[in-house]
Amino acid sequence: MSYKAFTNDDYQALLNIIDDKDRVLYDEIQEEYGHDELGSVSCPPDVVVRPKTTAEVSDVMKYAYDNNIAVTARGAGTGLVGACVPIEHGILMDVSLMNQILELDDDNLTMTVQPGVLLMEIGDFTEEHGLFFPPDPGEKSATIGGNISTNAGGMRAVKYGVTRDFVRELEVVLPSGKVLTLGGKVVKNSSGLDLKDLIIGSEGTLGIITKAVLKLLPAPKKVISLLVPFPTLRQAIDTVPKIVASESVPIAVEFMEKDVILDAEEYLGKKFPDHQSDAYLLLRYDGNSTEEIEAEYEPIADLCLESGALDVLISDTQEREDSIWKARGAFLEAIKGSTTDMDEVDTVVPRSQVNEMVAYFPEVSKKIGLRMKCFGHAGDGNLHTYMLKDDLSSEEFQLRLGQAMTLVYHKAAELGGLVSGEHGIGYAKRAYLEETMDDVNLELMQGIKQTFDPKNILNPHKVFQS
Amino acid sequence: MSYKAFTNDDYQALLNIIDDKDRVLYDEIQEEYGHDELGSVSCPPDVVVRPKTTAEVSDVMKYAYDNNIAVTARGAGTGLVGACVPIEHGILMDVSLMNQILELDDDNLTMTVQPGVLLMEIGDFTEEHGLFFPPDPGEKSATIGGNISTNAGGMRAVKYGVTRDFVRELEVVLPSGKVLTLGGKVVKNSSGLDLKDLIIGSEGTLGIITKAVLKLLPAPKKVISLLVPFPTLRQAIDTVPKIVASESVPIAVEFMEKDVILDAEEYLGKKFPDHQSDAYLLLRYDGNSTEEIEAEYEPIADLCLESGALDVLISDTQEREDSIWKARGAFLEAIKGSTTDMDEVDTVVPRSQVNEMVAYFPEVSKKIGLRMKCFGHAGDGNLHTYMLKDDLSSEEFQLRLGQAMTLVYHKAAELGGLVSGEHGIGYAKRAYLEETMDDVNLELMQGIKQTFDPKNILNPHKVFQS
Numbered sequence: 001m002s003y004k005a006f007t008n009d010d011y012q013a014l015l016n017i018i019d020d021k022d023r024v025l026y027d028e029i030q031e032e033y034g035h036d037e038l039g040s041v042s043c044p045p046d047v048v049v050r051p052k053t054t055a056e057v058s059d060v061m062k063y064a065y066d067n068n069i070a071v072t073a074r075g076a077g078t079g080l081v082g083a084c085v086p087i088e089h090g091i092l093m094d095v096s097l098m099n100q101i102l103e104l105d106d107d108n109l110t111m112t113v114q115p116g117v118l119l120m121e122i123g124d125f126t127e128e129h130g131l132f133f134p135p136d137p138g139e140k141s142a143t144i145g146g147n148i149s150t151n152a153g154g155m156r157a158v159k160y161g162v163t164r165d166f167v168r169e170l171e172v173v174l175p176s177g178k179v180l181t182l183g184g185k186v187v188k189n190s191s192g193l194d195l196k197d198l199i200i201g202s203e204g205t206l207g208i209i210t211k212a213v214l215k216l217l218p219a220p221k222k223v224i225s226l227l228v229p230f231p232t233l234r235q236a237i238d239t240v241p242k243i244v245a246s247e248s249v250p251i252a253v254e255f256m257e258k259d260v261i262l263d264a265e266e267y268l269g270k271k272f273p274d275h276q277s278d279a280y281l282l283l284r285y286d287g288n289s290t291e292e293i294e295a296e297y298e299p300i301a302d303l304c305l306e307s308g309a310l311d312v313l314i315s316d317t318q319e320r321e322d323s324i325w326k327a328r329g330a331f332l333e334a335i336k337g338s339t340t341d342m343d344e345v346d347t348v349v350p351r352s353q354v355n356e357m358v359a360y361f362p363e364v365s366k367k368i369g370l371r372m373k374c375f376g377h378a379g380d381g382n383l384h385t386y387m388l389k390d391d392l393s394s395e396e397f398q399l400r401l402g403q404a405m406t407l408v409y410h411k412a413a414e415l416g417g418l419v420s421g422e423h424g425i426g427y428a429k430r431a432y433l434e435e436t437m438d439d440v441n442l443e444l445m446q447g448i449k450q451t452f453d454p455k456n457i458l459n460p461h462k463v464f465q466s
Numbered sequence: 467m468s469y470k471a472f473t474n475d476d477y478q479a480l481l482n483i484i485d486d487k488d489r490v491l492y493d494e495i496q497e498e499y500g501h502d503e504l505g506s507v508s509c510p511p512d513v514v515v516r517p518k519t520t521a522e523v524s525d526v527m528k529y530a531y532d533n534n535i536a537v538t539a540r541g542a543g544t545g546l547v548g549a550c551v552p553i554e555h556g557i558l559m560d561v562s563l564m565n566q567i568l569e570l571d572d573d574n575l576t577m578t579v580q581p582g583v584l585l586m587e588i589g590d591f592t593e594e595h596g597l598f599f600p601p602d603p604g605e606k607s608a609t610i611g612g613n614i615s616t617n618a619g620g621m622r623a624v625k626y627g628v629t630r631d632f633v634r635e636l637e638v639v640l641p642s643g644k645v646l647t648l649g650g651k652v653v654k655n656s657s658g659l660d661l662k663d664l665i666i667g668s669e670g671t672l673g674i675i676t677k678a679v680l681k682l683l684p685a686p687k688k689v690i691s692l693l694v695p696f697p698t699l700r701q702a703i704d705t706v707p708k709i710v711a712s713e714s715v716p717i718a719v720e721f722m723e724k725d726v727i728l729d730a731e732e733y734l735g736k737k738f739p740d741h742q743s744d745a746y747l748l749l750r751y752d753g754n755s756t757e758e759i760e761a762e763y764e765p766i767a768d769l770c771l772e773s774g775a776l777d778v779l780i781s782d783t784q785e786r787e788d789s790i791w792k793a794r795g796a797f798l799e800a801i802k803g804s805t806t807d808m809d810e811v812d813t814v815v816p817r818s819q820v821n822e823m824v825a826y827f828p829e830v831s832k833k834i835g836l837r838m839k840c841f842g843h844a845g846d847g848n849l850h851t852y853m854l855k856d857d858l859s860s861e862e863f864q865l866r867l868g869q870a871m872t873l874v875y876h877k878a879a880e881l882g883g884l885v886s887g888e889h890g891i892g893y894a895k896r897a898y899l900e901e902t903m904d905d906v907n908l909e910l911m912q913g914i915k916q917t918f919d920p921k922n923i924l925n926p927h928k929v930f931q932s
Binding site: 105106107108109150151152153157158161162164165174178180181182184185186187188189190191192193194195197198200201202205206217218220221241244245246247248249288292295346348349350351352377379380381382416417418419420421422423424425433437438440441442444445447448449450451452463464 | 571572573574575616617618619623624627628630631640644646647648650651652653654655656657658659660661663664666667668671672683684686687707710711712713714715754758761812814815816817818843845846847848882883884885886887888889890891899903904906907908910911913914915916917918929930
């Protein structure tokens with residue numbers, strides 16, 4: 001691959017498309033545009049373009065296509081695998097100003113948004129209207145475009161599924177600049193190959209999402225959580241398949257250990273409601289009334305106690321509910337605050353293999369000499385594990401990180417799992433996807449990439465590309 | 467495209483792969499193998515192969531690839547658009563003997579099946595185990611391979627979604643004979659392009675499904691239906707968005723008119739529980755107890771009455787429940803029995819446009835001079851409309867059919883709808899997909915086809931191919 005070197009003439013041409021110097025950044029580009037949240041890979045763009053309309057995205061893309069300039073899309077930059085880092089410099093397409101909620105359709109229960117709308121804005125908007133967008137990743141300041149691009153899942157996947165399940169229609173600008181509409185405000189579709197789902201989770205390698213029609217649900221009126229201490233983590237996790245197979249499907253089943261809870265307490269300066277155990281399950285139920293939810297969780301509380309739980313604490317006040325979930329929401333930042341630098345893996349394994357996977361992390365930690373912390377979605381097998389630098393040198397950290405990740409990803413594959421449950425592959429995990437995935441599978445992905453992007457100008461070096 | 471003419475040598479070669487003359491049919495091939503359920507397109511295969519294992523599918527496919535012979539996969543042949551008709555003759559791969567349920571995984575709530583397992587067999591098996599596979603197309607003798615290949619939806623899509631939402635993993639034999647595994651027993655996945663969803667709904671054009679891991683749910687213990695007569699169909703359908711936006715999401719919302727009900731009564735020789743109106747909504751609720759379901763449907767019954775319903779009949783006995791759904795299940799056969807020949811459209815439109823679409827059918831019927839009957843899934847906008855030959859000549863029927871379909875598909879597109887909600891495009895609807903879909907979209911589909919099947923030997927002339 002070789003791309004045209006970006007020059008002042010190109011800058012002038014982009015200014016002809018977007019006639020606003022505040023939206024075409026060239027001379028002074030903030031450092032943040034060169035990396036994402038985790039920052040393990042960094043590369044500055046030549047220019048940052050901040051479109052407000054699909055037409056602007058299309059015109060910029062067409063210019064880049066005609067002139068062979070690499071283009072990388074970026075939302076809020078909250079990613080953890082470098083998917084929005086412009087490895088070949090070129091144009092960074094920052095869609096954060098495309099932040100309008102375009103429509104609420106009551107009859108079809110959909111909302112139409114531009115890609116830069118934040119998850120927290122969708123949350124506020126739907127709540128105001130008595131509606132509900134179930135995907136619930138921890139990072140509420142992420143854009144919906146980013147969530148769709150990684151097929152983010154979050155905590156409510158046990159009951160409701162992931163982002164993919166709530167995208168009815170996408171408008172996408174192809175590398176050629178052509179604008180494509182995929183899907184529709186329809187519930188069923190058997191009309192040709194499913195290109196919409198190909199875009200979802202493609203991490204900006206096939207097209208730039210410029211509009212999305214999201215499926216909404218009527219909002220449940222009430223949420224109640226159960227905090228369940230267990231003597232051991234193994235007992236806690238062994239109980240999860242029984243919970244999920246019961247009549248009453250919780251919206252979330254999280255596991256957490258005391259050390260991560262203590263980090264969160266310190267980070268928030270607030271006490272967690274319980275300290276009696278080293279291991280907890282956190283279950284959440286929703287419904288239309290307290291009575292309805294009680295009928296759901298009561299047999300599950302009994303089931304937990306029969307499976308060895310020490311107690312079942314019901315969050316029957318909003319205060320307690322908030323304190324538990326605030327702690328849960330702070331885990332990532334709390335762990336980050338406890339060390340000098342870190343990287344993460346977000347493997348997903350079958351629910352039945354969560355214990356095997358969780359038990360393997362301390363083994364790796366000991367073998368490699370790398371402090372690791374883990375928490376995550378026991379109900380859906382998606383485990384977030386953090387590898388901490390502490391006082392290691394950068395070189396030593398990188399070395400041990402590579403060794404630890406190789407062990408973890410191969411173990412996940414052995415257990416029928418995959419590299420990423422929701423954070424994506426981006427740049428940082430490409431080698432591990434290649435190591436654990438069949439060559440035939442990778443070749444098909446490359447063939448599809450070639451079909452969408454024959455010049456390979458869109459987000460090169462990401463996900464599956466050599 | 468030109469394919470090798472199939473000879474006796476090829477037959478002998480296939481017998482070397484599958485050493486069983488009962489599973490390689492050459493001299494005497496039943497007429498049924500040349501068409502599907504509707505039979506509007508017909509073409510006999512040169513040979514029928516009936517594999518029992520993935521290895522056999524792979525070896526046959528590799529032979530076909532090396533020798534440039536067209537291959538078409540077939541399940542139970544219950545399709546309605548000619549997707550399993552071997553237009554270029556060649557090899558028909560009948561997977562109906564791959565009919566084993568391979569595993570029930572209680573911890574992950576999945577079952578693993580071969581593609582030839584029938585929907586009714588999955589229903590019986592899951593019921594025995596207190597589990598539930600929600601996709602519920604009317605045709606229970608269809609194979610799961612066929613259901614996945616068309617992304618069939620059925621009646622429960624309002625609450626549970628479609629087949630796509632319940633496929634965790636697929637094993638697929640590519641045109642080259644290579645075997646690929648996509649997805650896994652995992653709930654979340656953000657590990658590269660979503661090839662699994664590309665296979666789902668691809669109607670056998672990209673690969674042959676040889677194994678599927680299906681997501682199951684705990685079975686609801688109780689089902690109750692509401693039969694709701696309205697003065698007019700328009701009032702009935704206008705009520706649907708209000709029902710779906712309420713707190714209590716029904717599993718199904720069907721609409722039906724008296725003339726179709728009368729056809730069904732005659733076909734079944736049994737009376738329908740109500741005759742007071744020309745138009746009905748049929749709602750179905752599920753849950754774990756009668757009390758729970760009552761709490762759900764009671765506000766909906768009130769809502770229907772406020773919206774003009776004449777009555778709300780609760781199917782509080784199994785007998786009444788059976789009589790209603792038996793009638794609903796017989797609609798297709800009953801209409802078929804009322805005429806000499808027919809064809810169908812299964813357009814899907816946004817829920818808000820169902821009335822517009824339904825009101826258009828009598829206009830088309832009158833304009834073209836073709837009797838039409840319609841029923842379907844009001845809750846998900848998927849309308850099944852039948853165009854009846856009666857005493858028209860074959861030539862005249864074909865002529866009017868083409869005119870009527872063109873009008874209907876263009877109207878659907880105008881309303882934001884798509885050609886097919888669940889029956890697929892196959893051979894019969896290709897022209898209409900091409901007419902109503904963007905060229906860029908079609909070109910991408912063709913490019914993907916080329917990546918998977920560079921020799922175009924797998925199910926040629928189907929869906930999007932020229």
